[in-house]
Amino acid sequence: MKKGYLYIAVATVLFSTMEIAIKLTGGIFNPIQITFLRFALGGLCLLPLVIKKMQKTTQKLTAKDIRFFCLTGFFCVVISMILFQLAIGYTKASTVAIIFSCNPVFVITFAALFLKEKLAGLTIVSIIVSMLGIIVIINPLKLSDPLGILLAILAAITFAIYSVISRYGTKKYHYDGILITCFSFIFGSLELLVLICLTHLPLIATKFIAMDLPAFANVPIFSGITISALPILLYLGIGVTGIGFSSYFLAMDNVGVSLASLVFFIKPALAPILAWIILGESINLYTAIGIIIILIGSLLTFIASREIPKVTLLNEKTAKPR
Template identity: 50%
Template structure:
């Protein structure tokens, strides 16, 4: 009971931190370059999780070899450099509430990628969840009356690529045997280093000149590393790096390890409702009727997926328990058979020993008579 309560508290904490992510990114966007902000928060988050990762590696007696480095470089590229950069730009060019809702659909895309890449079975509840969630996204995006297509498209691409990252990181976990916190820490660090290389390229005069020629790409020219960090912004950066990115992901993965994927995924089921309300209160972003309807539809799709995953987990548990009971019964029968066989052998030995004693006694009596 205590473990369940502790897991639920971890889920609540990670949900709050994830739900505040878009709002803090929106607020910080006025003081930092979007790419710079992405670099800072994932570098801080990765370093914050590093002691936990090192402890896990030592405990499991694992090694960071060339193959592991390649895996972390790949997950860092997909997660930090591509997915989270797209997400940061979605928050910058669109509404934080819309970005939060659309990004929360990433488990749906993870289901599709798990089917295509890992060849996992796409159950009926999961298939229904995909259809319902896509319908909810279409209602929110309102493709026939798009007012800000760039922000929504960027958020959707971010959700798709993050779903892809989820499956790749799961495959790395299966092959390299690293836990979620370890993969996340090194993913963030490697992704930040890759982002730092990209930022360095933006300082080349020829590259900067080309980027400055277009208003949409001007923000990618001469990207600063640490400019803007002062007494007024340091608390915001630390909250994004340590709180949202470090503690948020750590509590999410610890909750997953204490329970299961379905239970931990409650984070992404609650966030579509909580994040827009927080954006309304703090950023005063108006939430349109179609957005509320789309949120409701996505939540329904998420619930269908959650219930389906819980049912599959329960069924697998029952099958496993039945298997254990069968093994236990077979073991008991084998023990009884061995015990019976041992008793028979012992009885035979006792009979033979008694026969030998009787024979010796008869021989002694005959010798006395003689």
């Protein structure tokens, strides 16, 4: 359990700086290009650890495994993270961080519906409280960047789908957090690379330009990588993407979906503060109130996660023999 809390802490800090680090690239990279580079780096960074672990267990990748990782990689890298990257281009980093943190609402709901994971009544209350805090921060009555907000919401939903599919893989196929993260990133990056190559076809490039979507036409792969841009790229790829995501899924393995979701309940409170310190993005009254509400919701999630095992044990003791 203590190890699970450490994974949560590491993932929370790294994820809370993700949008800030992307903003700091200053538009050097195409949004699709930076998504490919950071997930390819993250996957390759974890590969030696995964290979070593697979050698110890004599585990080998089968066609079934590859199909599974192509699916998780598609939802994470190709869909969710592209939407996420585009959202950062249309609105503030802190706003995207807050909205993306809604994904545990969908993760917990999908896990309860499809994986039959237990939901304590307090968990439902914590979700409502945390969502209220996020709504207060977004302040929907004064929306200034509706497209950016919509893209961030879609990114959160698709990331939740990726998380639940990954959780299913850990239960049915016994994949561990690092293995599933590594191969999802690698296969997702390969899928994205194929799509990037297709954007160089004149017919497709012309079509995207005509649709006023130049970011999807002639997407570069390695251009823009300079000595000055390398540190932030390595931080995004190895730090945030490799270590951050693997810590999140290791937390799920150790303490379950509900408690691991604290990462995304604390992030909306921490990310605006870091964005204020690093980027100078202002924290208004609504943001401050929302942060306090989200922290209350996080505390309720923590309490609820400790109550679920007690309820399960009580049910087992009082169950009538067949």
